[in-house]
Amino acid sequence: MKKHDFDKSSFIQGYYIPKKICDDLIDFFKKHTYRHHVGTTGDGVKKETKDSTDISLAYGDSALDPYKKELQKCVSIYEKTYYGLDGIGRFSPALEEVNLQYYKPGGGFKKWHFERHIKTKDRLLVFMTYLNDVPDGGTEFFHQKTTCPAKKGLTVIWPAEFTHLHRGQVSKREKYIITGWYNFIKT
Numbered sequence: 001m002k003k004h005d006f007d008k009s010s011f012i013q014g015y016y017i018p019k020k021i022c023d024d025l026i027d028f029f030k031k032h033t034y035r036h037h038v039g040t041t042g043d044g045v046k047k048e049t050k051d052s053t054d055i056s057l058a059y060g061d062s063a064l065d066p067y068k069k070e071l072q073k074c075v076s077i078y079e080k081t082y083y084g085l086d087g088i089g090r091f092s093p094a095l096e097e098v099n100l101q102y103y104k105p106g107g108g109f110k111k112w113h114f115e116r117h118i119k120t121k122d123r124l125l126v127f128m129t130y131l132n133d134v135p136d137g138g139t140e141f142f143h144q145k146t147t148c149p150a151k152k153g154l155t156v157i158w159p160a161e162f163t164h165l166h167r168g169q170v171s172k173r174e175k176y177i178i179t180g181w182y183n184f185i186k187t
Contacts, residue, residue, distance in 0.1 A: 051107035115160035137171035
């Protein structure tokens with residue numbers, strides 16, 4: 001699997017999945033308009049914070065099967081990259097819905113944020129895959145002082161913590177992503 005070059009000390013890692021999977025997910029989004037809803041944040045709908053159209057999918061949805069297979073390969077490599085991650089307990093993406101998102105030109109997740117809060121305290125890792133190339137539509141990480149490029153197939157994984165404050169770059173082009181979380185499994 002091709003890897004994107006991130007500094008290991010950033011705890012941000014990226015891996016490329018097949019572009020056909022990206023195309024299939026965009027096609028799924030376009031064909032299932034009846035499932036579209038306005039993107040929300042923990043604060044509800046605030047277009048000045050997040051302006052997107054989403055489809056939320058249960059992780060068990062068969063439309064995700066090819067993507068899940070590639071995502072698991074990425075997470076397995078991520079686990080091997082960071083000593084100790086494999087010893088902290090079981091975690092899975094199946095506990096929350098996965099979000100397939102479309103950002104129209106000028107849209108985006110504009111506010112600095114992180115993924116773990118009191119309501120989402122079991123989140124451990126974030127995953128996000130860019131489904132199309134958007135030269136000026138990547139993700140900025142505040143503390144790491146880095147911007148992840150929006151390259152088709154790039155699957156990025158990082159910790160859900162406040163240490164990874166991030167926001168999307170607002171582009172004049174449309175952008176498609178799929179994103180979700182790996183959560184601790186309570187035993």
